[in-house]
Amino acid sequence: MSNCFTMFAVLCLTVSLAACASLPSVSQVAPTTVTSTATSVSTPPPTATPIPTTPAPTVTLAPTTPAPTATSAQTAPSAAATASGDRQPPLDIAAQVDALMNKYVAAHLFSGSVHIAHNGTVLISKGYGLADQEQKIPNTPQIRFSIASLTKQFTAMAVLQLQQQGKLQVQDSVCRYVPDCPTAWQGMTIHQLLTHTAGVPDLSDADFQALQPTPNSFEQLIAKTKSKPLDFQPGSKWSYSNAGYMILALIIEGVSGTSYPAFLQKSIFAPLHMNDTGYVQPSDKVALGYDNSFSKAAPFDPVLLYGAAGLFSTTEDLYRWSQALSTTQLVSQKLLDQMFTPFASALPVGSAEEPGGAWYGYGWGITKRLNRRMAIHEGIIRGYHSLVERYLDDKVSIILLSNQNNTELDDIGKALAPIIFNEK
Numbered sequence: 001m002s003n004c005f006t007m008f009a010v011l012c013l014t015v016s017l018a019a020c021a022s023l024p025s026v027s028q029v030a031p032t033t034v035t036s037t038a039t040s041v042s043t044p045p046p047t048a049t050p051i052p053t054t055p056a057p058t059v060t061l062a063p064t065t066p067a068p069t070a071t072s073a074q075t076a077p078s079a080a081a082t083a084s085g086d087r088q089p090p091l092d093i094a095a096q097v098d099a100l101m102n103k104y105v106a107a108h109l110f111s112g113s114v115h116i117a118h119n120g121t122v123l124i125s126k127g128y129g130l131a132d133q134e135q136k137i138p139n140t141p142q143i144r145f146s147i148a149s150l151t152k153q154f155t156a157m158a159v160l161q162l163q164q165q166g167k168l169q170v171q172d173s174v175c176r177y178v179p180d181c182p183t184a185w186q187g188m189t190i191h192q193l194l195t196h197t198a199g200v201p202d203l204s205d206a207d208f209q210a211l212q213p214t215p216n217s218f219e220q221l222i223a224k225t226k227s228k229p230l231d232f233q234p235g236s237k238w239s240y241s242n243a244g245y246m247i248l249a250l251i252i253e254g255v256s257g258t259s260y261p262a263f264l265q266k267s268i269f270a271p272l273h274m275n276d277t278g279y280v281q282p283s284d285k286v287a288l289g290y291d292n293s294f295s296k297a298a299p300f301d302p303v304l305l306y307g308a309a310g311l312f313s314t315t316e317d318l319y320r321w322s323q324a325l326s327t328t329q330l331v332s333q334k335l336l337d338q339m340f341t342p343f344a345s346a347l348p349v350g351s352a353e354e355p356g357g358a359w360y361g362y363g364w365g366i367t368k369r370l371n372r373r374m375a376i377h378e379g380i381i382r383g384y385h386s387l388v389e390r391y392l393d394d395k396v397s398i399i400l401l402s403n404q405n406n407t408e409l410d411d412i413g414k415a416l417a418p419i420i421f422n423e424k
Helices: 093-106 147-163 190-193 205-209 216-226 243-254 261-268 314-324 335-338 411-423
Strands: 112-118 121-128 130-132 344-347 359-360 367-369 370-379 384-391 396-402
Touching: 093 112, 093 121, 093 411, 112 314, 112 411, 121 314, 147 190, 147 243, 147 261, 147 335, 147 370, 147 384, 190 243, 190 344, 205 216, 216 243, 216 396, 243 261, 314 384, 314 396, 370 411
Parallel strands: none
Antiparallel strands: 112 121, 112 396, 344 359, 359 367, 367 370, 370 384, 384 396
């Protein structure tokens, strides 16, 4: 069993979803009263709360009490605060990126696919290492990888699409859509599930080991989640929860009247021509997962991971997804803005992992790197490691997919940024 990589304060998924559950939570979150952006609702959308420049004491907030602010507050990244769109990446980065990635490959620290683009122009798209070591099949931009927790951003988009269709609102009570809803969940909202502020505990290794994969494994895991007490009062803290996103998948199925994979296929993958993305893993063009550069990882059942993980994709498909997030093809701009709003503090400003602080929106982490506003998420599961970074104001995307889960992709992302922006 491997531990969570501490990339961006717990945006990860381990071998069986459990390791992230033990990571510390942070008590600073946006106010728990959430409003909708639907046209039929006149109240404004949720807003982010200013985050102090020094770590604040742990405070348990009542559901209706706004999070405290300090006179010397530093707010979460915003487009106005990071006017970096005029700083262009150099045009000759492909050779530099290739040289860097080859060093990682030579050190047995990377095997996978890399895709970097700026403002609609692909700067590099290339595979490294082997997709299948026994058959000597190389990785390419068309090879499919498990993307683990990157799945959460698609779950979040599905929720926003259902809101746009008038079938739910993010401020709705979870119990409105969950059968046999526990009493403790009565004050929990969809917004809190999306932002990891609902208090839903993650499932343990024992919970997964007790299950044999069956057609109703997902329902069994939901029932196990319902039986557990909440970790904290909804809205009072932030703590990464894979189980919370599994509940969102259950809500999507109930509201849409179709299965979670089928809804994603019809509403997201098909319109974006993401033909190599889904839950049913095909037999060809698939990267086998390795625990390190030599040891093949044990297989896993993606049915157990609906909503939180389990999707497979390619760097090329994820680039199509990233491009769509700069348009209104899937949802309105007002709803799209919510996805990248820093609602909940995941790391305080000045933290070792992210000195600029880290926040969570809907399926995305929000931070600053090289003083540039960035949306980021990482995923880790048996044999695979994935990372997507979107520099929102610079229109730069970095997509790294690996079939080697001992790879430190966040370190690679941090090494790539100075090359892309020519800032040594």
